[in-house]
Amino acid sequence: MIKYIKNIISIFKSENILSVRGATTISSDSKIEVEDKTTNLLNTIIDSNNINKNNILFIIFSTTDDIKSYYPATVARTKLNLNNTALFSTEEPNINGSLKNCIRVLLVYKDSNNKLPKYIYQEGAKNLRN
Numbered sequence: 644m645i646k647y648i649k650n651i652i653s654i655f656k657s658e659n660i661l662s663v664r665g666a667t668t669i670s671s672d673s674k675i676e677v678e679d680k681t682t683n684l685l686n687t688i689i690d691s692n693n694i695n696k697n698n699i700l701f702i703i704f705s706t707t708d709d710i711k712s713y714y715p716a717t718v719a720r721t722k723l724n725l726n727n728t729a730l731f732s733t734e735e736p737n738i739n740g741s742l743k744n745c746i747r748v749l750l751v752y753k754d755s756n757n758k759l760p761k762y763i764y765q766e767g768a769k770n771l772r773n
Contacts, residue, residue, distance in 0.1 A: 659753065660700070663692055663760035666747040666768035674713040681718040681746055684765055689723075691761045694752050701729035703749040708737050715746050742767060 667684045669676040681704075689696065702725070704715040716730035735747070745768055764772045 659755065659757055660751065661754050661760050662749060662751045663688055663694075663762060664747070664749055665763035665765070666745055666771055667765040668742065668767035669710065669744045669746070672710050672712045672744065677710065677713040677715060677746070678718050678722060680766065681715040682722045684746065684748060684763060685719060685723055685750075687765070688748065688750055688763045691763060694750070694754070696723070696725065696728075698754060699725065699728050699750060699752045701731065701751050704730070704732045705735045705747045706732070707735045707741070707743055707745045709743055710746065715748070742771065 665684050665688045667680045669680050685702075688694070702716070702719060704719075706715065714732050716732045719725045719728070719730055735741070735745070747768075762772065764770075
């Protein structure tokens with residue numbers, strides 16, 4: 644147990660724990676579109692922030708209540724081979740006037756650099772950051 648705690652402490656001393664957010668929208672609720680848009684969003688987040696996939700600690704996905712065809716977390720596991728990464732899915736609250744058909748991502752990773760992450764907003768979700 645002490646060794647485990649020392650390992651955790653060493654991670655926090657040697658690595659910065661960073662998070663990056665992103666979102667995209669789909670035009671229709673289909674497995675293919677969820678796969679395509681989620682894959683593109685995750686690859687862009689990872690590439691734009693020079694993230695080593697082995698350094699991803701966990702990813703939280705949220706979707707609006709109109710997306711029912713497929714889990715974005717399953718896309719991460721199957722298309723990006725993130726089989727050993729903790730992935731969690733949840734549903735966004737249904738707020739009047741909120742963006743529909745939206746997939747949001749919160750990716751938490753460790754990095755030895757002290758750089759600000761670049762958030763990625765694609766498709767109709769670009770308006771979320773204006």
